[in-house]
Amino acid sequence: MKSPEFDGHERARWAGRAAAYDRSFARLCAHPAAALLEAAGVDKGHRLLDVGTGTGTVAALACSQGASVLAVDAEPSMLDIAATRLPGGATVLATLPVLPFPARVFDATVGNFVVNHVGNPASAVAEMTRVTRPGGRVALTVWPSPPPLAQRLWGDIFDAAGAERPRGLPRLDPVNDFPRTEEGVADLLGRAGLTEVTCTTVSWTLHVDPDDWWAGPAAGLSTAGLILDHQPPSVVAEVRAAFDEVTAPFRDDRGLLALPASALLGAGLKH
Ligand SMILES: C[S@@+](CC[C@H](N)C(=O)[O-])C[C@H]1O[C@@H](n2cnc3c(N)ncnc32)[C@H](O)[C@@H]1O
Numbered sequence: 001m002k003s004p005e006f007d008g009h010e011r012a013r014w015a016g017r018a019a020a021y022d023r024s025f026a027r028l029c030a031h032p033a034a035a036l037l038e039a040a041g042v043d044k045g046h047r048l049l050d051v052g053t054g055t056g057t058v059a060a061l062a063c064s065q066g067a068s069v070l071a072v073d074a075e076p077s078m079l080d081i082a083a084t085r086l087p088g089g090a091t092v093l094a095t096l097p098v099l100p101f102p103a104r105v106f107d108a109t110v111g112n113f114v115v116n117h118v119g120n121p122a123s124a125v126a127e128m129t130r131v132t133r134p135g136g137r138v139a140l141t142v143w144p145s146p147p148p149l150a151q152r153l154w155g156d157i158f159d160a161a162g163a164e165r166p167r168g169l170p171r172l173d174p175v176n177d178f179p180r181t182e183e184g185v186a187d188l189l190g191r192a193g194l195t196e197v198t199c200t201t202v203s204w205t206l207h208v209d210p211d212d213w214w215a216g217p218a219a220g221l222s223t224a225g226l227i228l229d230h231q232p233p234s235v236v237a238e239v240r241a242a243f244d245e246v247t248a249p250f251r252d253d254r255g256l257l258a259l260p261a262s263a264l265l266g267a268g269l270k271h
Helices: 003-014 018-023 025-029 033-039 057-064 076-083 121-130 149-161 182-191 210-218 222-229 233-250
Strands: 047-051 068-073 090-093 106-112 132-142 195-208 257-269
Touching (some): 033 057, 033 106, 033 132, 033 257, 047 121, 057 106, 068 076, 106 121, 149 233, 149 257, 182 195, 182 257, 195 210, 210 222, 210 233, 210 257, 233 257
Parallel strands (some): 047 106, 106 132
Antiparallel strands (some): 195 257
């Protein structure tokens, strides 16, 4: 899938779904927020750009740490929620790989699980680097391949329900793709001209209410949501039954799901 087609698909999938995102996948994405800000060297008084801010998890944390935050997203409903969480922070509607800011203006630029949603990741990272000042840092997270169990389980759930996958699920043009490994992320950052590049794997357990975890795909979010959208109501009911069955072994004593998760966290220095 060519970049414009992939990016157009992304705009359509996120449109109006911020509340469902906030209830479900935002909880998964929240875990690396503190480590991401640390990798970006964010400190009190720093000017931080958070791209693909979503409902503002990372931006709000940076605000609470005394940074001066500008939060960007391509989806207006995300910014509506993010704005309520950013005392003193500002939001701007913008779409990678184009950021409407001059070069070298931010002390740090971060992107928590956004580069895996753009049609041309190298251009996106180059743009994040462009707006960062010399001596500042760029840091990002993406999901590894193979994906962590928290995401992989959806495949088991669809298989258990016998749900057919729609043909032509969106895939990045292989020309623009990169290995979802520590080496692959480090190489992506290095190609943007960053130095002192590092990439580590962050692992954690997501504790989430089963109904909240279901709510994301049920609202059409992620590949699981796309697959679910293509099912007739009778199959959706079977998928929900399979969800309860497949996730049962992962319930903790509070009835929450305890799902293993991991992410690649990369960072580099702008010179
Ligand atoms: C998985 S969410 C992550 C949100 C947030 N960073 C967090 O940690 O919760 C991905 C976000 O990136 C945004 N996004 C996707 N493609 C984008 C692009 N090309 N430019 C800017 N934002 C984009 C989506 O609208 C969504 O809010």
